[in-house]
Amino acid sequence: MARDPRLLTDEQWKTIEPLLPPPTGSPKGGPKPIANRPVFEGILWVLRSGARWKELSERSPLPNTCWCWRRLRDWKEQGV
Secondary structure, eight states: OOOOSOSSOHHHHHHHGGGSOOOOOOTTOOSOOOOHHHHHHHHHHHHHHOOOHHHHTTTOOOSOTHHHHHHHHHHHHTTO
């Protein structure tokens, strides 16, 4: 199943983007962090749909849904 092209308009993203810290990689190395917009849209999809995190894998280009829930956890801890 193809993912919705965008959950946010570019105008909405311009408002949200400055509020989010830039993605950072793991101090242990590993893959390059994924940009905030696809992660944020993945989080929105789960919240809007009421789906489980693992269902996001079928709809998202993200390599692993852990990026979304971990980033959400990190943003919460940072007070975002």
